[in-house]
Amino acid sequence: MPASVVTASAKAFVLMPSFCRPKTDFVRPTRQSSLASARARLMRVTPGQAFGELSGDGVLIDIRPAAQRAAQGEIPGSTIVERNHLEWRLDPCSDARLPWVTGYDHRIIVFCVDGYTSSLAAAALQDLGLHRATDVVGGYRAWVAEGLPSAPAGAATVTLAPGAAPALTPG
Numbered sequence: 553m554p555a556s557v558v559t560a561s562a563k564a565f566v567l568m569p570s571f572c573r574p575k576t577d578f579v580r581p582t583r584q585s586s587l588a589s590a591r592a593r594l595m596r597v598t599p600g601q602a603f604g605e606l607s608g609d610g611v612l613i614d615i616r617p618a619a620q621r622a623a624q625g626e627i628p629g630s631t632i633v634e635r636n637h638l639e640w641r642l643d644p645c646s647d648a649r650l651p652w653v654t655g656y657d658h659r660i661i662v663f664c665v666d667g668y669t670s671s672l673a674a675a676a677l678q679d680l681g682l683h684r685a686t687d688v689v690g691g692y693r694a695w696v697a698e699g700l701p702s703a704p705a706g707a708a709t710v711t712l713a714p715g716a717a718p719a720l721t722p723g
Contacts, residue, residue: 590675599695621719628709632716667691
């Protein structure tokens with residue numbers, strides 16, 4: 553159903569469709585409340601903490617799409633699992649899981665550009681039973697700002713999960 557337009561004081565205002573209006577018996581979550589709920593369940597790590605966990609059992613998962621990786625670069629040693637494949641590649645019960653995903657006790661550390669999408673993704677992994685999943689506060693930008701190792705896109709320092717597109721730079 554298209555939104556209605558009402559003119560008032562020479563400005564056009566778009567009325568909210570009825571499905572977006574709050575109901576008296578239901579409070580629709582907002583992006584902010586969904587993010588806050590996800591983060592309340594996570595033990596988020598700083599980029600430095602994430603880097604330290606790579607020498608142990610931590611696995612760094614980059615969920616950024618290829619275009620962002622091409623523009624910004626990559627973190628050496630990370631595994632690329634684009635967001636739309638994440639649950640299928642990391643669920644131990646999925647036929648499409650990565651070969652090393654053999655149980656629910658993996659220390660999975662997700663990152664995106666700024667640490668917003670990764671919080672929602674890590675919470676989704678916890679929902680699957682991957683109870684140690686978390687994300688990087690500030691994402692890739694914070695990682696680079698702290699001077700931690702990074703590489704230009706296409707430097708062959710990352711592992712591409714099936715279905716993940718390589719970060720090809722235009723040229």
